[in-house]
Amino acid sequence: MKYEATNFEKLLGTEGFSNQMLTNHFTLYNGYVTNTNKLIEELAELEKQGKVGTPQYAEMKRRFGWEFDGMKLHELYFGNMAKGGSAPDKGSKLYAKIVELFGSLENWQKVFKSSGAMRGIGWVILYYDPKGNQLFNTWINEHDTGHLASTAPI
Numbered sequence: 001m002k003y004e005a006t007n008f009e010k011l012l013g014t015e016g017f018s019n020q021m022l023t024n025h026f027t028l029y030n031g032y033v034t035n036t037n038k039l040i041e042e043l044a045e046l047e048k049q050g051k052v053g054t055p056q057y058a059e060m061k062r063r064f065g066w067e068f069d070g071m072k073l074h075e076l077y078f079g080n081m082a083k084g085g086s087a088p089d090k091g092s093k094l095y096a097k098i099v100e101l102f103g104s105l106e107n108w109q110k111v112f113k114s115s116g117a118m119r120g121i122g123w124v125i126l127y128y129d130p131k132g133n134q135l136f137n138t139w140i141n142e143h144d145t146g147h148l149a150s151t152a153p154i
Helices: 019-048 055-079 093-102 105-116
Strands: 123-129 134-140
Touching: 019 055, 093 105, 093 134, 105 123, 105 134
Parallel strands: none
Antiparallel strands: 123 134
16 A cells, blocks of 8 residues: 555645745645655665664664654644644634633633744644543654654654
8 A cells, every 4th residue: 555645735825824835835745645655665675684683674664653644743743734724613622622721712722822932843742642531732843753652643
């Protein structure tokens, strides 16, 4: 199975984002998809050849998380964007949980945005922990490290 890149060009012209910035990130995203597919093929070939203990195999395994997470985080990011935006559904379970844990949507947004304004490159991700029934605004530096185990990015 090969991963196919989603076309997010419908987001061009979104207020608050330059088309150049969006186009650059679409290009980055497409590279992550391409490299994820290449690594899957190359790792499978090395496995067939019995070369799983080689430095080449180890480096490819390390790189796979970087490419795969880069692909998936961009899909979540762009997939959650809507040109023109929309108001949150105040009847949703997510909205109710945000209000329960943060007091209001505005308080949650303040914490989320302040996390995104931290120095350094990275991502801010709203994670849901099903076991603890908690939401966490989490800053991660690189997209292949720092994820909260057993949580789901929203």
